[in-house]
Amino acid sequence: KAFDERKTGVKGLVDAGAEKLPSIFVRPHEDLSNEFDTCGEDLAIPVIDLTHVRQTNSQDKEIIRRVIWASKTWGFFQVVNHGIPLEVLDKVIEGVRLFHEQDVEVKKEYYSRDPSKQVW
Structure with a gap:
């Protein structure tokens, strides 16, 4: 609840010096897939x-x-092989980086964990 109320996202946790992963990011053991050997070389x-x-x-x-x-x-x-030029991909990555470097108050306007909410 506190994570959502702050509206600062994961970067806000990092910036605040969080040393422990919040439980909302940890899936219960019984939900994890047993189909994969996570140590497998393949x-x-x-x-x-x-x-x-x-x-x-x-x-x-x-x-x-x-x-x-x-x-x-x-x-x-x-x-x-999606056909998107590297220059375009680089600009998208730069835009994302610049967004995340903005002041927390600016980013709070866009914060939501509602997948149906559009932010553009």
């Missing part, structure tokens, strides 16, 4: 390759299937 982030997107309907369906699988199984994935 453990790899799922990669979604968009090289063949929109070439055939079956390839699009396979890409969608992989996105759904990666999202449900891992919660994230890496996208390659």
